[in-house]
Amino acid sequence: MTANALPRLLVVDDLFGRILQGGRNPEREDLCARFAWLDASDDAASRASRAVVRHPSAEVVFCRGQRPLTAGVGTTVENDLDAALVRLREGWSQAIFQGGPPWTMVLLDLCFSTGRVTRVSNHRGEGTPEGRPSDDHPSSYFGLVLLDAIHREFPDLPVCIFSSKPRAQVSLAFSRGGALGFVDRSDPSAPKLLEAAIWSHGLFADQQGAILGNSLPLLLALREGRRAAAHGENVLIRGERGTGKELMAQFLHRARSTVCGDDRRPFVPLNSAVFGQELFGSELFGIEAKTATGVDARVGLIESAMGGDLFLDEIADMPGEVQAAVLRVLQDRHITRVGGRRSIAVNVRFLSATNTDLDREDLGFRADLLDRLRQGGTVWVPPLRARGADIPALGDRFLREAEGLGRGTQRHELTDDTKQALLEHEWPGNVRELRSVVFEAVARHPDVEYLVPSHLRLAKPRPTAPGQETPDKPTRSEADDARSMMSSFGGLLRALSQTSFSPHATSEWAGRLEHLQQAQHRLTARLLLAAFEATKRRTAARPNGIVQIHPALKLLTGEPGLTASQAADSIKRLLGPIAQELEGDLREAYETALRLRPKATVRTPRPEPPGKKAGP
Amino acid sequence: MRTWAIRRARLSHDLVGNRLIQSLGAFERALQEGVIDAGDVYQALSEQLHRVEKQWRQIRREGQALSLTYVSEMTPTALFNEPPLCYCSTATRNWLSPLVEARWRANAQPEVRAAELRQRLTAVGSAITMLARQVRSRNLTEALRLVGEAREATSRLGKALSLFSDRVLL
Numbered sequence: 001m002t003a004n005a006l007p008r009l010l011v012v013d014d015l016f017g018r019i020l021q022g023g024r025n026p027e028r029e030d031l032c033a034r035f036a037w038l039d040a041s042d043d044a045a046s047r048a049s050r051a052v053v054r055h056p057s058a059e060v061v062f063c064r065g066q067r068p069l070t071a072g073v074g075t076t077v078e079n080d081l082d083a084a085l086v087r088l089r090e091g092w093s094q095a096i097f098q099g100g101p102p103w104t105m106v107l108l109d110l111c112f113s114t115g116r117v118t119r120v121s122n123h124r125g126e127g128t129p130e131g132r133p134s135d136d137h138p139s140s141y142f143g144l145v146l147l148d149a150i151h152r153e154f155p156d157l158p159v160c161i162f163s164s165k166p167r168a169q170v171s172l173a174f175s176r177g178g179a180l181g182f183v184d185r186s187d188p189s190a191p192k193l194l195e196a197a198i199w200s201h202g203l204f205a206d207q208q209g210a211i212l213g214n215s216l217p218l219l220l221a222l223r224e225g226r227r228a229a230a231h232g233e234n235v236l237i238r239g240e241r242g243t244g245k246e247l248m249a250q251f252l253h254r255a256r257s258t259v260c261g262d263d264r265r266p267f268v269p270l271n272s273a274v275f276g277q278e279l280f281g282s283e284l285f286g287i288e289a290k291t292a293t294g295v296d297a298r299v300g301l302i303e304s305a306m307g308g309d310l311f312l313d314e315i316a317d318m319p320g321e322v323q324a325a326v327l328r329v330l331q332d333r334h335i336t337r338v339g340g341r342r343s344i345a346v347n348v349r350f351l352s353a354t355n356t357d358l359d360r361e362d363l364g365f366r367a368d369l370l371d372r373l374r375q376g377g378t379v380w381v382p383p384l385r386a387r388g389a390d391i392p393a394l395g396d397r398f399l400r401e402a403e404g405l406g407r408g409t410q411r412h413e414l415t416d417d418t419k420q421a422l423l424e425h426e427w428p429g430n431v432r433e434l435r436s437v438v439f440e441a442v443a444r445h446p447d448v449e450y451l452v453p454s455h456l457r458l459a460k461p462r463p464t465a466p467g468q469e470t471p472d473k474p475t476r477s478e479a480d481d482a483r484s485m486m487s488s489f490g491g492l493l494r495a496l497s498q499t500s501f502s503p504h505a506t507s508e509w510a511g512r513l514e515h516l517q518q519a520q521h522r523l524t525a526r527l528l529l530a531a532f533e534a535t536k537r538r539t540a541a542r543p544n545g546i547v548q549i550h551p552a553l554k555l556l557t558g559e560p561g562l563t564a565s566q567a568a569d570s571i572k573r574l575l576g577p578i579a580q581e582l583e584g585d586l587r588e589a590y591e592t593a594l595r596l597r598p599k600a601t602v603r604t605p606r607p608e609p610p611g612k613k614a615g616p
Numbered sequence: 617m618r619t620w621a622i623r624r625a626r627l628s629h630d631l632v633g634n635r636l637i638q639s640l641g642a643f644e645r646a647l648q649e650g651v652i653d654a655g656d657v658y659q660a661l662s663e664q665l666h667r668v669e670k671q672w673r674q675i676r677r678e679g680q681a682l683s684l685t686y687v688s689e690m691t692p693t694a695l696f697n698e699p700p701l702c703y704c705s706t707a708t709r710n711w712l713s714p715l716v717e718a719r720w721r722a723n724a725q726p727e728v729r730a731a732e733l734r735q736r737l738t739a740v741g742s743a744i745t746m747l748a749r750q751v752r753s754r755n756l757t758e759a760l761r762l763v764g765e766a767r768e769a770t771s772r773l774g775k776a777l778s779l780f781s782d783r784v785l786l
Contacts (some may be wrong), residue, residue, distance in 0.1 A: 015634055026667060027635060034641030036649075050660075051642075054649060111629065124674075125630060136625055164633025166778065186633035188771050191641075 006038065006059045007104035007204045010091060011162065012084055012146060014077075014112040017064030020126050021072055023048040028062060035191050043069070057195065058104070063087040065146060066112060070127070076116045077129040079142045081149055082560065092154050093534070101214045104202040106150065107162035107194075108179070110143035110170060111136050138169040144177055151178035153551055155537050156216060158201045162194075200227055208254065211247050212397055213390030217382035217543040222251065224379045229255035233376025234330070237353040242432030243381040245353035249311045252351055252379070256309065266308035268301050272352075273317035280322045281338050284329075288340030302335055305348045315373070316356040316365060323366045326350075330372040349376075384427040384434060386543035392419050394431060398438035399451075410449050412442055421453040433459070521578045525586055528574065531556040532585045547588045549596075568596040620682065620689035621782040627678050628777040632770060636671045640767040643668060647760040658754060665751050668766075672744050679737045679773070683730040690726070692716045692784040716784060724781045733780075736773040743769045 011017065016028045025045035032039050032049070038056040039046040045062070065084040071077050088106065095102040113131040115121075121130040134140040143161065150159055159179045161170070164186035174182060180201040183194045198204075203219040206212075211222065225248060228235045235252055237245045246269065253267045270283075286300030302310060312318070318326070329335055330350065334343045352373045358365040384391065392414070399412045414422070427433055441455045448455075531552040536545025553567035554560060571593035575582060582590050643664050688694075695701050696713050704712065720726075743766035750759040 015630075027638065030635075030638040030642040030667075032642075033645055034638050036645065124626070125635075128630070131622075131626075136622070136629075164629055164637075164774075186637045186771070186774055188637075188641075188767055 005101065005205065005207075006056060007198055007202055008040075008091070008101055009037070009058050009060045009105055009107055009198075010063060010088065010103050011060055011107045011109075012063045012065045012087075012143075013107075013109035013162070014064055014066050015109075017062040017069075018066070018127060019043060019045045019070045021070055025049075031185075032060065035194065057191075058198070061087070061091065065109075065142070066114070071117050071129065072127060073117050073119055073122050075127075077114050079112055079114055079145075081146065084146055085149060085153065085560070088150060088154065088157070092157055095214070101205065102203060102216065102219070103157060104204045105158045105160055105198055107160055107183070108143050108147055108150075110138075110141040110161060110163040110165045112142040114142075138165075138173070141165075141170065144170065144173050147174065147177035147179055153554075155548075156203075156220065156539070158203060160194075160197050160201065200230065206251055211244060211251055212393055213387055215382075215387040215389040216538050217386045218390060220539060221248070221379055221381055224377065225252045226255045228252060228377050228379060229259050231376055232256060232259075232349055234350040234352070234373050235376045236370075236374035236378045237351065237381060238378055239353075239355060239381030240383045240428075240430055241355050242430035243355075243383055244431050245355075245381055246311065246313060248379060248381050249309070249313075249351045249353060253309045253311075256349065262307075266305050267311065268305035268308070269311040269313060270301055271313045272315045272322065280319070280325065284322075284325065285335045286337040288337040288342075290339055297337075300335070300337065302329065302346060302348055303344065307347055309349045309351050312350060312352040312373075314354065315352045316354045316358060316363065318365075320364070320366075323369050327366060327369045327372065330369070380543065382543035384430040386538070386545075388423050391422050391434065394434055395419065395422055395438055398435045399442065401435075402439045402442035409446050412448070413450050415450050415452055418451050418453050418456065421456060421458070425458050429459070517577070521574075524574050525578065525582075527556060528552065528571075528589065529585060532589060547585050547592065549589050549592055552589070565597060568593040572597065618690065618782075620685060621780075623678065624682055624777060624780055624782075627675065627682065628774055631671065631675050631678065632774045632777065636668065636675060636770050637767065637774070639664070639668045639671055640763060640770060644760070644763045644767060647756060647763060657756075658751075661751055661756075661759075665748055668744065669748065672740065675773075676737055676741060679733060679777075683733040683737070686730045686780065687726045690724075692720045695784070720784050729776075729780055732776050733773075736769070736776040740766065740769045740773050 016025065016031055019025055023044040028039065028045055029049050029051040031037070032051045032053060036053050036055060036057040037060040038053055038058070039049050039051065039062070040059045041062045043062070063084055065080060066077050067080045067083060068075060068077070088103070091103045113129045113135050115129040115132050115135075117127060118130050121128045135142070143163065147159060147161075150157060155178070161167075161174050161179050161182040162185055163182070164184060167182045167184060171182070181197045183190055183197055187193060201223070203216070203223060205214055205219065206222060211218070213219075225235075229252060237248050237252075239245050239248070249269070250267065253265070257263050257265045282298065282300070284300050284302055286303055287296075287298040289297035312326075329346060333346050335346055336343055350373060356363065358370050359367075384394075395414050399414065403411065422434070422437075429436070437456055437458060438451075440457055441451050445451065445455050532547045532549075533545075535548050535551040535555055537548055538545045549571050550562075550564045550567045553570055554562050557570075571589055575586060575590045575593075579590060643661070646661065646664065693713050693716075695716075696704065696709055701709075743762060747759060747762040747766050750756075750762055
């Protein structure tokens with residue numbers, strides 16, 4: 001999503017998702033006009049739509065969740081879970097892994113009418129099926145079935161119930177199903193309620209474009225930021241060096257200003273490390289004018305931020321005395337200027353940032369201060385390596401910035417292999433490092449149109465300093481993984497090509513079976529790793545993701561009906577033979593499978609131990 | 617679920633909630649934001665009004681029918697003509713049926729509900745008639761005020777429909 005791009009919604013609804021004979025859907029047109037939606041369904045109804053929306057609030061794709069899409073008298077309409085999931089995947093999984101904007105939110109209807117379209121039901125509403133008793137019962141709403149399936153396959157996808165059925169009938173069920181809210185579309189203020197739900201729960205990029213990217217870890221972090229804006233409590237921002245913590249602080253500030261409806265709220269940044277013990281008092285609290293000494297009054301930084309946000313960067317470096325002083329301000333909510341007696345009430349939100357785990361006792365940061373600084377929550381800014389999908393767009397932005405500074409006579413482009421090189425780098429210095437690399441490449445090669453990999457000076461990764469953020473990193477690089485996989489695959493193919501399956505060649509076989517099995521297991525392990533990576537649940541706290549064996553196995557096998565138990569059994573069978581070698585995600589998956597199915601016996605293709613007699 | 621209750625649910629959900637409220641909302645936004653190009657404004661509004669009036673006629677017909685048949689269709693006395701209550705002895709039926717009927721009338725207040733529904737229908741009808749008059753006389757400022765009233769009246773109609781109980785004993 002580029003700056004100012006519209007939120008992208010998917011509406012799953014039998015009435016608004018269908019297409020009437022003749023191609024139109026007047027109900028959908030009314031809905032789009034009422035909510036100021038741009039119909040982006042790219043179906044016959046959207047093409048035939050006469051709704052004109054000048055200032056759209058969202059771009060919406062409609063999905064019926066039933067088959068057929070168009071029904072006339074005599075047609076039978078049935079719910080279609082798979083078709084709905086296919087539509088969801090198109091806008092979620094593919095976007096997540098290809099770098100496009102994912103669904104901001106899914107709006108889910110509850111009651112889907114099924115059955116035959118009769119003359120009577122058609123008279124009620126064109127193409128309306130007569131309905132079955134279970135369609136309109138809260139315990140069997142198809143919307144709740146869909147919700148359950150969506151939450152299992154896409155746990156991070158925000159879903160909101162969008163129905164004109166009574167909320168109270170399903171409030172427990174939709175909470176259990178993982179929906180984040182309920183908007184009654186027949187409520188007169190439904191458009192405003194929906195706007196608020198999208199703000200709090202939707203996944204969408206920074207509309208101002210200051211923080212660039214659509215990757216899921218980033219969108220989750222931005223959502224945390226917007227949620228934190230709702231209450232106005234102090235927020236702690238954490239993230240590795242160079243991830244853009246100050247940009248996130250500015251985002252939190254803008255979000256709060258939007259909520260307050262006041263874009264003149266001050267934002268005062270300060271680096272906590274720059275104040276010595278002598279200066280901090282006057283800088284933070286200000287100075288009262290003294291007629292006798294001729295000292296002029298000076299407003300301190302806290303007072304400057306009154307009614308707005310004070311951003312304390314690098315709080316881990318804050319001297320002990322300053323910590324004590326800030327703690328007093330947070331406790332008392334009052335300050336007194338140096339040399340003054342008058343107490344001034346403080347109405348300031350404190351945003352603080354650090355790349356250090358301040359909970360560590362050996363760092364000596366005051367726990368009581370830390371608690372107050374994160375009273376309104378912690379927002380984690382993901383490292384760049386967890387935001388691979390954002391790298392090409394960031395690279396392009398930095399190119400334009402570098403050119404804007406006169407660092408090149410030509411307009412530069414990144415070639416595909418340069419982008420690949422950028423994607424493969426681990427970026428220990430994160431976005432700041434990427435910016436430096438691009439700026440340096442442009443400065444050193446101002447007269448070329450294309451930046452090729454040899455133009456990039458990519459630093460070798462350094463070990464992380466003690467106490468700094470150490471997110472769960474992959475145990476080996478992607479390049480190593482790819483090499484290892486090709487080696488395993490190549491080994492398997494070579495072995496197969498050299499193998500004769502003639503009974504006379506049994507002696508040639510001897511000793512190769514184990515090699516073949518090892519190659520096969522390693523190949524399987526590589527494929528599993530890829531599936532885990534593609535289906536990981538990513539949160540702001542775990543930007544590298546949490547392994548989910550069930551969705552991974554479903555993806556790998558292509559069997560949507562695979563149960564969680566079957567998935568666990570498969571993991572045990574596939575990884576059991578190489579259990580001793582497992583590490584990282586594979587180890588996590590294997591242990592999860594063992595926990596889920598501790599007793600189930602799994603048939604493993606192990607050779608019989610030598611000397612053991614075969615049973616009857 | 618009895619037929620009357622199914623018809624009531626459809627009226628409330630399909631016709632009022634999903635159609636008329638959305639149509640009026642679209643109409644209101646069209647008037648508020650001037651989203652329709654000036655050249656086509658009256659024709660577009662007339663088309664939208666035609667849709668609102670068509671939906672309204674269907675709702676009025678069904679709403680009036682439901683208000684008139686609520687007692688006869690939903691009275692628990694009718695349950696004694698169907699299994700399993702039809703198996704009650706005559707003696708049991710003689711004391712149980714009036715008791716259940718009295719309880720239902722006390723809890724569901726059928727006459728009050730039906731009268732309220734008719735009142736709400738009248739209110740929506742008046743609002744839409746006035747709205748149509750203003751649109752046809754091209755007084756869009758007044759139409760904007762009236763479309764809000766029509767939407768509010770329709771919302772109250774939806775609430776009145778939701779107050780009908782599908783249960784015999786609460």
